[in-house]
Amino acid sequence: MNIRELALRSGVSTATVSRALNDRAEVSEATRDRIRRLASELGYAPNEPARTLVRRRSDTIGLVWDTGYETLGFQHPFLQGLLSAVRNALSEADYHLMLLTTSGPGDADTTYLQAVRRHNLEGVVVLGTPADNRALRALAASDVPCSGIDVALSGPRTVRVTSDNAAGAAAAVEHLYAQGHRRIATVTGPLYLPPAAERLAGFRQACARLGLDVPPEYVVTGDFFLNSGQDAVRTLLATEQPPTAVFAAGDQMAIGALHAAADAGLSVPGDLAIVGFDDIDAASLVRPALTTVAQDQRALGSAAVKALRGLLDADPAEPAEPWIVPTRLVVRASSRPGA
Structure with a gap:
């Protein structure tokens, strides 16, 4: 099923199908609903690279998680939970998530930035990565919006999110x-x-x-x-x-x-x-x-996404204030008898 076949079965032009699927105002609500319903019934999936070129946005956020330190990898339970919180927050905001690594061809110092440009990513969330990572420094120094959870990024469009x-x-x-x-x-x-x-x-x-x-x-x-x-x-x-x-x-x-x-x-x-x-x-x-x-892992994930979206709309000349998420003490038996 491609867009031409969907247009033929809908009785409209391919341009109208494209406008309907991209929520353009030129298409009536009834026509848009009919095209979307038929697309769902026929299993039509838009060509995402083509949509990205037309809309000039990908609805995709990159995730940098490259500790560079063996002891701080994916196995830590708090970082695993935080990753789930970020993924859920992005999903609620209708964003896709793409994991970025520094492996692959090209200059290792700029691999993250190359991946962002290649996939037209709208921004990046950084988690569990040392701020002195060379590829991360190059990314932060660019014009790409970057939200760092517990990472002190330095660049024109960066923001830090952390617990208190x-x-x-x-x-x-x-x-x-x-x-x-x-x-x-x-x-x-x-x-x-x-x-x-x-x-x-x-x-x-x-x-x-x-x-x-x-x-x-x-x-x-x-x-x-x-x-x-x-x-x-x-x-x-x-x-x-x-x-x-x-x-x-x-x-x-x-x-x-x-x-x-x-x-x-x-x-x-x-x-x-x-x-x-x-x-x-x-x-x-x-x-x-x-x-x-x-x-609060959920609050950290949500703050990271909100901070990043704020960077997308903000004046690049205005430095972003850090987002500080409150903590709370949970008293149990290891510190108080009878707790």
Whole structure:
């Protein structure tokens, strides 16, 4: 079934069929409905490349997810959930999604930009990709609208979307303080990633506000995965004056902390209180259930798409303000007896 056959069966010209399928005002509502109904019955699908040329838009957004770091790939549960949230938000806005990679022929420094031009993409959402990625820098420096979730992009048409990481970390410290803890340590994520650096900053700010001392050995760097959290808490428990509470900057690391406490014969929260960050599905399933700072994945995905659409309509000379999505503390048994 092609457009000529559809026009013949509809009793109209191919131009009228094209206008009807593209919502052009020159076609009456009755004719448009009749053509669309017949197209559906006959299984007609428009030639998308041709439609893109005619309409000068593709209704397609690119997704850049190329961590460049082995430990931060597709396997992390929070990033998987965030990808689903972005996909759903694009679908609700009637956009298609195309995954972009740097593999393939051409200059690796500009591969993303080449793909955007080749497929006439309207914009790009960036997720889980280091800002120092050379191909990403070239894309951000262009006139292509780019919305980065937890990625600090630098360019004329870029915007950052992120959770309120510092406030979330501060809420975790304040909760532990309210439970009577004065020796509070933290396991950070990789500090080259903005969320990890912001959570550490929020942790330090809250401790300073509350008059808590944070010796250097109370700050241990992890990688957002379980084993690093387990190793970090083993290190913390071996210090001369071990902490009574740990804030882990990611739930998987906090679950690793639970394992380390169990290995050491400690009760949680009796001997060691633990708070995580993200509220992944496993947080409520482990025992004791994990207190955590919840990120709203659906809100992050929606904000990324809204921010990107704002760039499409905005004056390129006006810098876009970052979108900050609130977090909330979810208190469970790992930090408060009887919770």
